[in-house]
Amino acid sequence: MQYQAVVRKFGPAAEAVEIERAALPVLRRDQVRVRLLARSINPSDIITISGAYAGRTTLPFIPGFEAFGVVEACGEDVYGLAPGTRVLPVRGAGGWQEYKHTDPSWCLRVPDGLSDFEAATSYVNPMTAWLMLHKKIGLRPGMRIAVNAAASSIGSILIGLANAVGVEPVAIVRSEESRARLSGSLEAVIVDRADSDLATGLAGRHGLDAVLDCVGGAHASILAAALKPGGHFVHYGLLSGQSIPPSFWSSHPDIAFSFFHLREWVHSEAMENVQRAYAEVAAQIAAKIIATEVREVFPLEKIRLALQSTLPFRTGGKVLLA
Known part of the structure; x- marks a missing residue:
């Protein structure tokens, strides 16, 4: 038997997620059983539970896109992955349970140099950040970039x-509390509290090579106006809850706009390329270039309390299930 966090109807996460006990299914010949040790709660989990992706999500389902564990058993047809291997099973959701049966080719190998909690936070945010910087905008010394929700x-x-390649971003935050939490070398910090704050802060800072935006809304146009011709605008989230207005594209025809969604990239790439990118990210974590603060840890069976602590998402670290 195992604990599972199950969603049987879409809705607010703290109401829609139920903890249940279930028997372990029979392990198929082509699968591995991963004993999950630590799991992150991410905005992508909450959005899926809400029903925003109802067209590609079948009820009931077990949430959790980011979970770390150890291979406990292998089906008879599995080769090249042995019990005891530390892995991130990344094909779809299913991390909010004690055991996950999965395709071995979708298990990213986790190096021994990462702690369990580092491993449990090593995929969604670090991979998204690394891929946007190195695959989307081609980060290199001398570039000028802006990071929203910094x-x-x-x-x-x-x-x-x-900073690891010598680039000092323009950091955009929403409060003085957030400003106090910033670390690293920065070209400037803009506290965007009122309608005019962002435009005022960016005045004289035009000619940016790239903007990385996870907020959306009308301020996207202000950010785009600070880009040089041909500059990259990478949009990867919607923390404001407001879409970029239609006028954005007609007003900024000379920029290179793109969306980034980790799931789409992973499912479009060969797994050896995904593993190669993850190895780069894991090396950055081991070197302490990438670090994720953990705020609280709850046992899986206390999922309701964990969700209450997590929501609404705010600065101050991740909540884990372990």
Whole structure:
């Protein structure tokens, strides 16, 4: 038997997620059983539970896109992955349970140099940040970039990775409390509290090579106006809850706009490329260039308390299930 966090109807996470006990299914010949040890709670989990992706999510389901564990058993047809291997099973959700049966080719190998909690936070934010910087905008010394929501978990990772190649970003935050949480070398900090704050803060800072935006809304146009012609605008989240207005594209025809969603990249790439990218990210974590603060840890069976502590998402570290 095992504990599982199950969603049987879409809705607010703290109401929709139920903890249940269930028998372990029979392990198929082509699968591995991973004993999960630590799991992150991410915005992508909460959005899926809400029903925003109802068209590609079948009820009931077990949430959890980011979970670390150890291979406990292998089916008869599995080769190259032995019991005891530390892995991140990344194909879809299913991390909020004690055991996960999965395709071995979708298990990313986790190096021994990462702690369990580092491993449990090594995929969603670090991979997203590394891929946006190195695959989307081609980060290199001398670039000038802006990071929105810079005091968030992924914002701090973006700053650390940029600093590693000598780039000092413009950091955009929402409060003085968030400003106080910033670390790393920065070109400037803009506290965006009122309608005019962002435009005033960016005045004289035009000619940016790239903007990394996870907020959306009308301020996207202000950020885009600070880009040089051909500059990259990478949009990867919607913390404001407001879409980028339609006028954005007609007003900024000379920029290179793109969305980034980790799930789409992973599912479009060969797994050896995903593993190669993850190895790069894991090396950055082991070297302490990437670090994720953990705020609280709850046992899986206390999922309701964990969700109450997590929501609404704010700066100050991740909540884990372990």
